[in-house]
Amino acid sequence: MVFDIPLVCTFIAIIACLYASYTDLKSGIIQNKLTFSLIGLGIVLNAVYAFMINDIWFIVTGVIFTAVIFALGYIFWKLGAWAGGDVKLFTALAALLPFYPLALSYNIWGAAFPIVSIYGFPITLIINSLLSILPFLLIYVLFIAIRRKPYLVDELLAPVKEYKKNIVLALVTTAAVSLTYVILPYLPYRTIVVSLVLIIVLSFIISKLPDMVKAVILFVFTVFALYTNIQVTVIGIVAIFLSITAIGIIRKLITSVNRKALQDDYEISDLKEGMIPAYNMYERADEVYVDDKGFFDKIKESLKNGDPTGITAPKGKLLISSMAAGLTEENITLLKKLFEENKIDPKIKIKRGVPFAPSILIGLLISLFIGDLAVILQKILYVILY
Structure with missing residues (x-):
């Protein structure tokens, strides 16, 4: 029974993330009653477990981990990168699983999984x-495009x-590979990176x-x-193509x-608190303008103009931010x-909120059954390079 509590916490975490993903996808909300309950439950269960294994530092360290995750999440929330529900869900999961539960262990080609970080x-x-955000985002955007904005499928x-x-x-790449195959024996270093x-x-x-020259080559x-x-x-x-x-x-x-796919036009009068603008809005010389260029567009334009300052935010007073915290009542009044x-x-263009809870669920499952992706990538790169 002593070793069952981490397993129970693992099951609770998975079920909670499933429910949080459902509510986040359906209504864009991760309920406070879920996250607050999980935080309390996690601390209580781990306190009981610490008592059972006679290790008070287990719960002390667990509470410290939980506080650190909340503080880290709070910083991201203040920066506008995360919504409040995401911060509380991460905090709840830290309270439930402050340490690796190791619910499942196995070996592949001599490597022990899940891969644990320090x-x-x-x-x-x-x-x-x-x-996990990128693959989920791609699927989510594709779903929105097909279901609600089918004209985007042609562009896609x-x-x-x-x-x-x-x-x-593809033929250019093939020619480059062939040339590399010819040149490489004459080089002092013949590593994959050089190739x-x-x-x-x-x-x-x-x-x-x-x-004409290209065609001949x-x-x-x-x-x-x-x-x-x-x-x-x-x-x-074929593979390159x-x-x-x-x-x-x-x-x-x-x-x-x-x-x-993730932007919709809203009348100023229809704006509500929490809606996320699709762009930043600035004021300069008593004129208001928007910064609606993407990061890659800014890089491309800066390289074209030879002006690296174009990558940074425009000069002027920031009036409205496009961060995840969304519009406040003061912002709406100002607009x-x-x-x-x-x-x-x-x-004004408003971003359709992308639910983060499903990515947290995917991240949880990967963490439990595969391990730390950053460590895995590091090991793969080490094998390739050395």
């Missing part, structure tokens, strides 16, 4: 949850329609050549690759489709005033 289970949970599939361009890129850098550089150079080195190993070359070209297409679709999901003064349009 900084504790609650931090592992946060890291895994953050790393644009990379598929650009198959001719992708074929050329990858060489492939990237050669791909860039070939892609910038005049069309592609023909010569593609034929060379086919002559060297026809099966590997054909499979490689599919990868380029997939990357294009993912890029669309992350950028333009993401923005359009109404600005509209009455004809300084802003009657509509």
Whole structure:
């Protein structure tokens, strides 16, 4: 019975995250009665467990971990990166599982799973949850696009329609790989990193050549690759082509489709507290303007103009922030005033809130059954590089 309490806490954590994911997806809310109850229950259960194993420091350390996670979450909340419900859910999970529960252990190719980190289970949970955001976000955006904004599907599939361009890129990469294969024996260092850098550089150079020169190079080195190993070359070209297409679709999901799928126009009069603006709003020289350019767009424009300051926030007084905390009553009053003064349009773009609880659930399951993804990636990179 002594060892059952961590297992009970594990089951409670999974069930709680399932319920939190449901309410977050349905209404965009992680209920306080859930998180506060979990915090209290976690502390009580772990206090009982500490008494049973006669280790008072177990509960003391657990409470400290819980407080640290809350403090960390509070900082993210103040920065506008997390919503209040997310902070409380992380805190509740830290109270329930301050240490690795090791509900399941197994070996793959001699490696023991789950992979444990040195900084504790609650931090592992946060890291895994953050790393789980992207795949969940892609699925969520795709769902929104198909169900509510079907016109975005055509934009999403644009990379598929650009198959001719992708074929050329695949052949350019193939030629770069073939050239690397020829050059590499003459280099003093023949590591994977050197090979990858060489492939990237050669791909860039070939892609910038005049069309006729490029065509000749592609023909010569593609034929060379086919002559060297026809099966590997054909499979490689197909794999590269599919990868380029997939990357294009993912890029669309992350950028333009993401923005359009997760933004809706609202009348100023219809705004409610907690709604998240799609962009920051600034005032400069008695004029109000919005900063609606994405980060990658800013980088691209800065590189084009040769002005790195374009990446930073625009100059001026910040009036409305697009952080996760959302609009306050004061913000809404200010927007109404600005509209009455004809300084802003009657509509403002509001971000559709992306539920974070499902990512926390995914992060929890990964943490319990696979381990710390950051540590796993570190080990993989070490094997590749050394």
